[in-house]
Amino acid sequence: MKYCPECGSEYFDEISNCTGCNVDLVSSSDWERIVKERQSEDDEVFVNIKTLENQFEADVIKDILEKNGIPVLVKSFRDTSFDGIFESQKGWGVIMVPDEFRKRANAVIKNIK
Numbered sequence: 248m249k250y251c252p253e254c255g256s257e258y259f260d261e262i263s264n265c266t267g268c269n270v271d272l273v274s275s276s277d278w279e280r281i282v283k284e285r286q287s288e289d290d291e292v293f294v295n296i297k298t299l300e301n302q303f304e305a306d307v308i309k310d311i312l313e314k315n316g317i318p319v320l321v322k323s324f325r326d327t328s329f330d331g332i333f334e335s336q337k338g339w340g341v342i343m344v345p346d347e348f349r350k351r352a353n354a355v356i357k358n359i360k
């Protein structure tokens with residue numbers, strides 16, 4: 248089998264390009280590698296380390312973490328892209344850092360209080 252690297256459709260070996268995406272197909276081993284690579288990229292997503300009470304708290308913590316060299320992402324529950332997902336959540340939003348910074352970020356936050 249061959250696979251389209253764009254849409255992931257399966258094709259018979261005789262076919263060499265995806266009609267939908269107009270790209271060359273890859274072998275199944277190449278496709279597996281591509282899938283794995285995409286998964287490992289996803290692993291680097293930010294993790295939620297703290298629920299925030301308000302915008303003020305968000306700004307304070309973000310500022311301190313950034314001064315400590317930690318990449319920070321603040322997500323407000325009011326953000327429309329979170330529509331529905333956090334409806335039952337309490338608080339204003341969450342603060343997120345890359346997984347590898349989690350310990351350091353938690354230590355920094357502890358010292359704030």
Ligand SMILES: [Zn+2]
Nearest residue numbers: 251254265268
């Ligand atoms: Zn395709």
